[in-house]
Amino acid sequence: MSGLRILVPVKRVIDYAIKPRINKAQTGVETAGVKHSLNPFDELSIEEAVRLRERKGPIKVEDILALSAGGPKCPDVLRTAMAMGADRAFHIDVPEKGDGGPEPLTIAKMLQAVVKEQNVNLVLLGKQAIDGDQGQTGQMLAGLLGWPQATQASKVDIKDEAGTVEITHEVDGGVETLRAKLPMVITTDLRLNEPRYASLPNIMKAKKKPLEKKTLADFGVEDTRRLKTLKVTEPAPRKGGGKVEDVDGLVAKLKELGAL
Amino acid sequence: MSGTRNITAALRRARVPRPRFAIRTVQSITPLTTRTFSASSTRNSDSRQIKFTSDAYPNLKRNPNFAEISAEDVTHFKELLGSQSAVIDGVTTDATDDIEPFNSDWMRKYRGHTRLVLKPQNAQEVSKVLKYCNERKLAVVPQGGNTGLVGGSVPVFDEIVINTSRMNQIRSFDAASGVLVADAGVILETADQYLAEREHLFPLDLGAKGSCHIGGNVSTNAGGLRLLRYGSLHGSVLGLEAVLPDGTIVDALSTLRKNNTGYDLKQLFIGSEGTIGLVTAVSIQCPPRPKAVNVAYFGLESFEQVQQAYLAAKGQLSEILSAFELMDGRSQKLVIESTGNKHPLEGEYPFYCLVETSGSNAEHDMAKLESFLESVMGDGIVADGVLAQDETQFQALWRWREGITESLSHLGGTYKYDVSIPLADLYLLVEDCKARLTEKGLVGDDDSFPVRAVVGYGHMGDSNLHLNVAVRQYSKEVEKAIEPWVYEWIQKRQGSISAEHGLGVAKREFIGYSQNETMVKLMKQLKNLYDPNGIMNPYKYI
Numbered sequence: 001m002s003g004l005r006i007l008v009p010v011k012r013v014i015d016y017a018i019k020p021r022i023n024k025a026q027t028g029v030e031t032a033g034v035k036h037s038l039n040p041f042d043e044l045s046i047e048e049a050v051r052l053r054e055r056k057g058p059i060k061v062e063d064i065l066a067l068s069a070g071g072p073k074c075p076d077v078l079r080t081a082m083a084m085g086a087d088r089a090f091h092i093d094v095p096e097k098g099d100g101g102p103e104p105l106t107i108a109k110m111l112q113a114v115v116k117e118q119n120v121n122l123v124l125l126g127k128q129a130i131d132g133d134q135g136q137t138g139q140m141l142a143g144l145l146g147w148p149q150a151t152q153a154s155k156v157d158i159k160d161e162a163g164t165v166e167i168t169h170e171v172d173g174g175v176e177t178l179r180a181k182l183p184m185v186i187t188t189d190l191r192l193n194e195p196r197y198a199s200l201p202n203i204m205k206a207k208k209k210p211l212e213k214k215t216l217a218d219f220g221v222e223d224t225r226r227l228k229t230l231k232v233t234e235p236a237p238r239k240g241g242g243k244v245e246d247v248d249g250l251v252a253k254l255k256e257l258g259a260l
Numbered sequence: 261m262s263g264t265r266n267i268t269a270a271l272r273r274a275r276v277p278r279p280r281f282a283i284r285t286v287q288s289i290t291p292l293t294t295r296t297f298s299a300s301s302t303r304n305s306d307s308r309q310i311k312f313t314s315d316a317y318p319n320l321k322r323n324p325n326f327a328e329i330s331a332e333d334v335t336h337f338k339e340l341l342g343s344q345s346a347v348i349d350g351v352t353t354d355a356t357d358d359i360e361p362f363n364s365d366w367m368r369k370y371r372g373h374t375r376l377v378l379k380p381q382n383a384q385e386v387s388k389v390l391k392y393c394n395e396r397k398l399a400v401v402p403q404g405g406n407t408g409l410v411g412g413s414v415p416v417f418d419e420i421v422i423n424t425s426r427m428n429q430i431r432s433f434d435a436a437s438g439v440l441v442a443d444a445g446v447i448l449e450t451a452d453q454y455l456a457e458r459e460h461l462f463p464l465d466l467g468a469k470g471s472c473h474i475g476g477n478v479s480t481n482a483g484g485l486r487l488l489r490y491g492s493l494h495g496s497v498l499g500l501e502a503v504l505p506d507g508t509i510v511d512a513l514s515t516l517r518k519n520n521t522g523y524d525l526k527q528l529f530i531g532s533e534g535t536i537g538l539v540t541a542v543s544i545q546c547p548p549r550p551k552a553v554n555v556a557y558f559g560l561e562s563f564e565q566v567q568q569a570y571l572a573a574k575g576q577l578s579e580i581l582s583a584f585e586l587m588d589g590r591s592q593k594l595v596i597e598s599t600g601n602k603h604p605l606e607g608e609y610p611f612y613c614l615v616e617t618s619g620s621n622a623e624h625d626m627a628k629l630e631s632f633l634e635s636v637m638g639d640g641i642v643a644d645g646v647l648a649q650d651e652t653q654f655q656a657l658w659r660w661r662e663g664i665t666e667s668l669s670h671l672g673g674t675y676k677y678d679v680s681i682p683l684a685d686l687y688l689l690v691e692d693c694k695a696r697l698t699e700k701g702l703v704g705d706d707d708s709f710p711v712r713a714v715v716g717y718g719h720m721g722d723s724n725l726h727l728n729v730a731v732r733q734y735s736k737e738v739e740k741a742i743e744p745w746v747y748e749w750i751q752k753r754q755g756s757i758s759a760e761h762g763l764g765v766a767k768r769e770f771i772g773y774s775q776n777e778t779m780v781k782l783m784k785q786l787k788n789l790y791d792p793n794g795i796m797n798p799y800k801y802i
């Protein structure tokens with residue numbers, strides 16, 4: 001195989017450390033004015049792609065393409081991905097309609113077209129995005145392409161120039177090691193690596209890396225929906241415990257509740 | 261990091277004032293650190309092994325004018341405060357274990373002999389307690405979260421501890437003016453979370469926020485991480501409620517921004533460390549919570565460049581700059597040694613800085629920050645750096661600054677000096693101190709040397725340096741080598757020997773290095789006026 005051409009699809013989501021709030025209309029989560037960042041699983045995918053290059057394995061990494069579909073702020077996470085080491089980026093402009101963005105199948109079809117057009121031979125995706133938690137895109141993409149897939153990878157090892165890849169992933173009661181041949185689809189899990197910080201020199205360099213704006217139509221895909229969100233609600237609040245002053249208070253409370 | 265939080269949260273639930281570090285030391289000493297302790301110091305993790313302050317400072321003598329606590333006194337307090345949980349009685353019962361956390365500090369440096377802890381619930385109860393103590397000439401120590409660094413909140417002899425932990429109600433908050441009125445015993449982080457839900461911010465932030473009480477913060481005029489942006493408590497505290505030793509309740513709980521009517525007496529209680537009265541409630545001006553916060557972490561080659569970076573930050577980030585913190589290379593190495601975390605930068609540098617911006621518009625802030633970063637990188641002021649890309653990284657970067665104190669406490673003892681010196685000489689103190697101790701053969705890598713490292717870090721933006729001498733065990737030899745040399749060094753440069761930590765027991769006798777005789781005399785007059793019997797936090801401050 002001549003060289004690895006890696007595609008890393010990434011998503012801009014509400015920051016992992018921020019508590020999401022349901023909007024008043026109960027149609028989705030409040031996103032305005034909320035801190036957004038790169039989906040943590042996608043951060044792992046970018047990191048792994050960069051490490052594959054740094055490891056100087058049997059196959060040279062020729063290209064790392066980061067891609068994100070969404071509104072006008074998507075380039076922020078693409079710049080982060082490029083600061084971490086991606087070579088270039090595609091921003092697929094999808095107007096924000098407050099419906100949580102395109103469905104996994106739409107994204108998978110679009111990625112299929114990108115893979116063909118850009119001659120990609122390895123797709124590294126996060127196993128899920130932490131906003132929709134659907135965890136389907138990687139599997140659908142492998143199905144559409146007819147490629148082998150390895151999900152929830154905790155280790156990725158390229159064995160030889162012929163493109164043999166060994167992937168370890170965690171299963172109930174242990175780990176499982178899979179072997180497949182490129183081209184393939186891999187989805188990443190938390191134990192795969194520890195993503196680096198974006199360093200200042202690399203943030204500067206990332207600004208000069210090419211970022212192309214495209215649309216779904218460029219890849220012959222339409223943003224159609226098969227599912228309709230009826231209602232989004234918060235889980236029932238947990239009833240908090242009460243505090244008592246002292247032992248007497250505790251005894252009184254227990255009596256009041258009929259426990260004594 | 262999460263462990264820290266869990267433990268603090270658990271303690272908050274349990275309303276135990278402070279021993280979070282004590283507990284943690286026992287739980288999280290790694291095999292590595294245990295090995296570096298000698299056998300005797302391992303036993304030191306038992307809090308009963310902390311040296312009594314009265315032994316460590318033999319020149320402190322119990323004031324014979326103070327009465328001894330009797331069983332009748334205890335009965336009186338029990339009747340006065342009603343609830344059983346308000347009195348921890350070590351006079352008529354054996355409550356050593358329960359009282360120990362109130363008797364010693366988290367640095368394991370100070371330990372008193374108190375046998376009675378009182379936890380009044382409001383100013384009226386405090387008033388009754390103090391009035392009684394004043395009449396009986398029983399000495400008292402006001403105590404909040406007991407996170408102080410100079411031994412101000414722990415008794416020396418048998419002073420009664422008056423703990424504020426049961427005064428923990430938030431009284432009111434007005435969104436229009438941003439004024440929060442809360443009891444003294446509200447934990448700083450609790451107050452800040454309450455304000456966060458209302459899109460405001462407590463104008464003080466410091467490493468001990470999960471344990472410290474806002475009453476204690478005010479009484480010690482705590483400075484913290486964002487003084488650069490939000491100013492000192494002398495400005496943001498609008499009013500307070502305090503109780504004088506004779507039981508008088510000083511109701512100065514004004515919520516007014518402007519009030520030029522007479523002497524501003526509330527200022528007397530800010531930073532007076534409970535020597536004039538006990539603060540029971542605070543009214544404080546809170547700014548709106550910034551919507552966009554960014555943090556960058558730099559590695560720099562010299563202190564010259566740190567100063568240039570600070571100047572550039574002030575000039576280019578101006579109104580969005582909310583913190584500029586300095587950490588030297590050795591302090592960061594100790595954090596690595598203690599936490600095992602991976603450092604954010606690849607290379608090693610003698611200096612690191614943490615720059616935080618807070619503003620209302622993420623795009624505007626980012627544009628400013630990026631042009632600042634480009635200029636400091638382009639001019640070669642900063643050698644390397646990272647910018648937090650998400651909230652998790654943001655918090656992780658702050659841990660490299662906030663975690664220093666804690667890391668040092670895991671590795672052994674620390675002599676801490678919190679000083680204010682003109683910016684240009686700020687780091688020279690650390691270098692001079694290291695040279696002095698090295699020359700005396702006290703610094704080294706193995707257990708035969710008492711000193712592990714001499715480190716410096718602090719609030720660059722406030723010209724406030726923390727000089728820390730990390731030791732394997734506290735020893736007179738090291739202490740003699742540092743003191744009073746360090747105070748003389750500071751005096752020569754017209755600096756302050758205590759910028760934000762206060763005087764307490766530790767710095768009391770050194771006040772003369774920063775205040776002249778006339779000032780000290782005036783302070784003593786004030787003290788005598790409000791506390792003629794001297795029962796409030798004796799043996800400390802002045």
